Amino acid sequence: MSDLKSRFIEVYGVLKQELLNDPAFEFDHDSRQWVDRMLDYNVPGGKLNRGLSVVDSYRLLKEGKELTDDEFFLSSALGWCIEWLQAYFLVLDDIMDGSHTRRGQPCWFRVPKVGMIAANDGVLLRNHISRILKNHFRDKPYYVDLLDLFNEVEFQTASGQMIDLITTIEGEKDLSKYSLPLHRRIVQYKTAYYSFYLPVACALLMAGENLDKHVEVKDILVQMGIYFQVQDDFLDCFGSPEVIGKVGTDIEDYKCSWLVVKALELCNEEQKKLVHENYGKVDPACVAKVKELYKTLDLEGAFVEYEKESYEKLTKSIEAHPTKEVQAVLKSFLAKIYKRQK
Amino acid sequence: MSDLKSRFIEVYGVLKQELLNDPAFEFDHDSRQWVDRMLDYNVPGGKLNRGLSVVDSYRLLKEGKELTDDEFFLSSALGWCIEWLQAYFLVLDDIMDGSHTRRGQPCWFRVPKVGMIAANDGVLLRNHISRILKNHFRDKPYYVDLLDLFNEVEFQTASGQMIDLITTIEGEKDLSKYSLPLHRRIVQYKTAYYSFYLPVACALLMAGENLDKHVEVKDILVQMGIYFQVQDDFLDCFGSPEVIGKVGTDIEDYKCSWLVVKALELCNEEQKKLVHENYGKVDPACVAKVKELYKTLDLEGAFVEYEKESYEKLTKSIEAHPTKEVQAVLKSFLAKIYKRQK
Ligand SMILES: [Mg+2]
Ligand SMILES: [Mg+2]
Ligand SMILES: [Mg+2]
Ligand SMILES: [Mg+2]
Ligand SMILES: [Mg+2]
Ligand SMILES: [Mg+2]
Numbered sequence: 001m002s003d004l005k006s007r008f009i010e011v012y013g014v015l016k017q018e019l020l021n022d023p024a025f026e027f028d029h030d031s032r033q034w035v036d037r038m039l040d041y042n043v044p045g046g047k048l049n050r051g052l053s054v055v056d057s058y059r060l061l062k063e064g065k066e067l068t069d070d071e072f073f074l075s076s077a078l079g080w081c082i083e084w085l086q087a088y089f090l091v092l093d094d095i096m097d098g099s100h101t102r103r104g105q106p107c108w109f110r111v112p113k114v115g116m117i118a119a120n121d122g123v124l125l126r127n128h129i130s131r132i133l134k135n136h137f138r139d140k141p142y143y144v145d146l147l148d149l150f151n152e153v154e155f156q157t158a159s160g161q162m163i164d165l166i167t168t169i170e171g172e173k174d175l176s177k178y179s180l181p182l183h184r185r186i187v188q189y190k191t192a193y194y195s196f197y198l199p200v201a202c203a204l205l206m207a208g209e210n211l212d213k214h215v216e217v218k219d220i221l222v223q224m225g226i227y228f229q230v231q232d233d234f235l236d237c238f239g240s241p242e243v244i245g246k247v248g249t250d251i252e253d254y255k256c257s258w259l260v261v262k263a264l265e266l267c268n269e270e271q272k273k274l275v276h277e278n279y280g281k282v283d284p285a286c287v288a289k290v291k292e293l294y295k296t297l298d299l300e301g302a303f304v305e306y307e308k309e310s311y312e313k314l315t316k317s318i319e320a321h322p323t324k325e326v327q328a329v330l331k332s333f334l335a336k337i338y339k340r341q342k
Numbered sequence: 343m344s345d346l347k348s349r350f351i352e353v354y355g356v357l358k359q360e361l362l363n364d365p366a367f368e369f370d371h372d373s374r375q376w377v378d379r380m381l382d383y384n385v386p387g388g389k390l391n392r393g394l395s396v397v398d399s400y401r402l403l404k405e406g407k408e409l410t411d412d413e414f415f416l417s418s419a420l421g422w423c424i425e426w427l428q429a430y431f432l433v434l435d436d437i438m439d440g441s442h443t444r445r446g447q448p449c450w451f452r453v454p455k456v457g458m459i460a461a462n463d464g465v466l467l468r469n470h471i472s473r474i475l476k477n478h479f480r481d482k483p484y485y486v487d488l489l490d491l492f493n494e495v496e497f498q499t500a501s502g503q504m505i506d507l508i509t510t511i512e513g514e515k516d517l518s519k520y521s522l523p524l525h526r527r528i529v530q531y532k533t534a535y536y537s538f539y540l541p542v543a544c545a546l547l548m549a550g551e552n553l554d555k556h557v558e559v560k561d562i563l564v565q566m567g568i569y570f571q572v573q574d575d576f577l578d579c580f581g582s583p584e585v586i587g588k589v590g591t592d593i594e595d596y597k598c599s600w601l602v603v604k605a606l607e608l609c610n611e612e613q614k615k616l617v618h619e620n621y622g623k624v625d626p627a628c629v630a631k632v633k634e635l636y637k638t639l640d641l642e643g644a645f646v647e648y649e650k651e652s653y654e655k656l657t658k659s660i661e662a663h664p665t666k667e668v669q670a671v672l673k674s675f676l677a678k679i680y681k682r683q684k
Binding site: 122127143156167 | 364366367368370372373376377434437438440455457458459461462463464465466468469472473476485486489490493494496497498500501503504505507508509511512513514527531
């Protein structure tokens with residue numbers, strides 16, 4: 001593990017101990033142990049990309065100068081707030097989707113004796129963000145902007161989740177609703193704001209920037225987030241399971257994936273009938289028919305073209321930005337995801 | 343309906359329209375309609391006591407002077423934020439408790455096609471509070487204090503909910519945990535802060551007060567909230583269903599009620615055995631045995647004594663407060679709940 005990452009993980013331990021001794025609540029042994037276990041189970045087990053990128057971005061904004069211990073701690077704390085936010089969304093998402101596993105272990109609500117208490121644990125995870133921000137940023141001039149930022153991004157994410165949920169209501173499965181604009185809206189709100197814009201916005205605030213003056217940065221990162229999710233949709237079907245670490249089930253799950261949207265756009269009447277009859281079925285024969293159609297329609301080619309176009313557009317936008325440091329942040333994000341295989 | 347109440351309800355309509363046209367999200371017809379229906383179903387259907395008490399309290403702090411239209415709107419908006427908070431907690435609580443009805447209608451998650459989407463709707467309800475505060479209070483000097491206040495109270499409520507949930511985990515039902523200190527902690531965190539302290543704290547902030555200087559006010563309101571919940575527990579068993587509007591089921595539900603805690607405190611070994619054998623059973627014969635024991639132990643007398651003592655203590659604390667206007671606020675709260683029958 002890199003030194004950066006292990007130092008970042010140390011900060012998790014500090015934040016957790018503070019939360020377990022929060023004077024705003026009277027913990028006893030059982031409740032402290034519950035939160036301790038819940039946090040360890042749900043917060044630190046991911047790839048930590050979002051969290052680490054706050055530290056990375058902040059360093060780039062500081063022209064690559066070494067961070068002081070204080071700067072490292074604070075940027076890490078903001079990074080962990082994003083990891084906490086992610087944990088909160090995932091715990092609730094798994095309940096709503098009736099999922100079974102997450103990050104190689106049973107979903108939290110599937111753990112014996114947890115069950116629906118997981119919904120309240122999700123709420124606690126969200127509340128921990130406010131506690132962390134209050135503990136460490138209350139006196140900063142950008143404190144209120146941090147609160148507004150997390151609030152707005154959470155609202156956008158929950159709104160994206162809502163359109164995702166209501167377009168796939170059981171018994172109302174309706175492929176005619178699936179279109180590129182809908183796909184873009186789901187992806188932009190459900191994923192792009194919190195995964196791409198939020199880390200950079202946190203770093204900008206710490207660097208003393210006014211977010212109202214960085215609307216183009218937001219736009220670029222949101223576009224990057226959309227591109228990232230299209231990759232995710234593509235890899236779900238065309239990636240190798242050994243590399244991405246899971247077997248994709250978007251077809252079985254009736255997901256509003258970029259692939260099905262693109263297929264519906266390109267196909268003739270007969271092929272459309274095939275999609276309608278086979279999409280969203282668990283039967284492997286149905287899944288195979290859909291995949292075959294994807295090949296017939298050359299969605300791999302369409303994706304390669306999309307990827308190329310996105311990359312060029314993003315690069316152009318980034319290079320149009322007046323500040324070198326901000327360019328560096330955006331380029332580092334783009335480099336991390338361009339042509340990724342997992 | 344009082345004029346105050348109907349004007350208060352008008353404000354709900356204004357806030358809802360703003361939320362349905364929030365520029366931070368791209369609504370379409372389906373998503374706007376979903377939120378519209380979800381809000382009408384869950385937010386305005388309660389007694390509105392918490393919300394209205396912000397307006398009341400603010401007027402008392404202003405020495406009873408008529409509020410300007412602007413003051414009325416803003417204090418109502420804060421009142422509605424508390425109603426939104428309550429709706430959020432109730433939607434999730436009903437999911438976690440597997441409840442069937444709420445306010446005379448099916449719980450939101452029981453409504454056809456809603457199901458687990460209700461969890462995300464709960465999240466949206468919480469997020470609406472941040473949107474309302476941002477829309478109407480962003481420029482106020484007390485904006486950041488409002489955010490901190492709602493965040494801290496939400497954290498305390500979720501923490502109280504947690505201890506309530508983990509002490510009643512299915513399969514671990516253990517009456518030996520039920521004690522007055524546990525009951526006090528559950529009640530204080532789960533109910534008192536948001537129902538009693540929060541409305542007054544909102545009014546104090548609007549009146550330009552610093553909450554750090556009102557720790558005694560907080561303590562008094564928290565004590566009042568505990569007293570209120572003890573009444574609630576008492577009425578669940580001894581109130582008349584026609585008056586309180588529902589048939590209590592705390593005994594069947596194995597609730598950590600003040601009554602069972604008091605009973606366990608007062609009873610002999612044989613009576614304790616009776617509680618252990620009959621508490622938390624749906625069988626009406628078991629419920630009847632518990633109720634009979636409550637009568638034998640004269641819990642009605644114990645409650646009357648508790649009520650008298652609480653009232654005297656609270657009155658004394660209130661009268662020790664240096665400011666007349668604050669005294670008026672606290673006395674008005676106490677008068678509303680003292681010896682209530684519902
Ligand atoms: Mg899911
Ligand atoms: Mg989902
Ligand atoms: Mg995917
Ligand atoms: Mg309940
Ligand atoms: Mg409950
Ligand atoms: Mg009750």
